[in-house]
């Protein structure tokens with residue numbers, strides 16, 4: 001028989017099953033929402049003024065559903081832009097070379113692997129290839 005406890009509602013003692021309390025707690029825990037992580041395939045010239053924020057090392061921008069960043073070592077990386085917890089855009093943290101969600105503080109490695117919750121799913125990782133000044137992002 002499940003244990004019972006009482007709580008006060010409008011001055012009345014109400015019996016409440018511990019099982020019900022546990023169920024309410026479990027149902028109220030945050031969970032990951034199904035977030036669209038699109039396939040992408042695009043190129044752009046990194047010297048084009050439209051992409052100037054990518055020029056400095058550590059710069060990043062959102063393009064076609066991806067966040068593209070230039071690391072402190074000068075390579076370009078890209079993952080899907082929306083946090084897999086609840087769909088907020090992640091940011092790139094050059095000093096840690098990772099991606100971070102400012103809403104609930106999930107973290108992701110530079111290749112999109114979830115490294116800290118509440119999210120428990122990876123960002124989609126995209127391939128990048130620089131040929132001259134043209135960056136190709138796909139995956």
Ligand code: FES
Nearest residue numbers: 083085086101104
């Ligand atoms: S939306 Fe919750 S951790 Fe990103």
